[in-house]
Amino acid sequence: THPEPEPSIQPAGSRAHRELASGLSTPVGFQGGASSADAAVDAVRSAASGHAFLSVSKQGVAGIVQTTGNRDCHLVLPAASAAEAEEAACGALAALGLPARAMVDCGYGAGCTTPQEQAAAAAAVAARVAGGDGRVCGAVLPSYLLQGRQPLAPGGKLTRGMSVAGACLDWGTTEAILREFAVAVTARRAAAPEPLSKKARSS
Structure with a gap:
């Protein structure tokens, strides 16, 4: 019913989305839950690192894609998320050396x-x-x-x-x-x- 939001929001638990996000030149948000954002934190950490995976080129040829990582990924947390959960999630990112930031849904x-x-x-x-x-x-x-x-x-x-x-x-x-x-x-x-x-x- 309305355009896809920018930057895009991806499923935190999806390995394929983590790998794809690691090769994008755009911010990508990973959705966290109201009580826990552990999966989203892990997704941001994973996407910040390089990956190698099977994909398809623009020419439609299958091959191994290597990425360098995307450090512009971030959390997306519900507005009703508990302050303690948000603080814990951002603290976990900071401990990993990643920007401690979140987008509020x-x-x-x-x-x-x-x-x-x-x-x-x-x-x-x-x-x-x-x-x-x-x-x-x-x-x-x-x-x-x-x-x-x-x-x-x-x-x-x-x-x-x-x-x-x-x-x-x-x-x-x-x-x-x-x-x-x-x-x-x-x-x-x-x-x-x-x-x-x-x-x-x-x-």
Whole structure:
């Protein structure tokens, strides 16, 4: 009902997806559960390393593909995820020498089933970012043209622009949330110390 989110979210327990993610030149998120993100943490660790596996080339020829690893992978955790679980997951990534960051899914899990709950979850994420929380690297918003969802029944009449899967935020609300995120990110960047690498380049 709506475009595939960017960056993509992949099954944490799938070996094939871990291997493919290790060769992509784009961020990839691995979905974690509300109570535990162990599988997602392991997926991020695995995708950060190089792999060799059987695949098919652009020309349709089977062969062995070798990858160098993708360190731009991250966790995707439900907005309702317990703070302790999120802290433990990010701590596990830090212990592995990987960026301790997570994307918050505002449309997954308990308390995020209606557009109103999704908007409230997004506002909470923006508040965390504005407060300087460096673990938040992004958010997933279930968004479409019109608010809500509609049943998909044989022969039934559908409303153009409304989801037939999960409930979604409407476009106007999405725009307002994105502007709120922009303000929050600006505040976090202003409060954060200047990166060491930037200081070195300017000196």
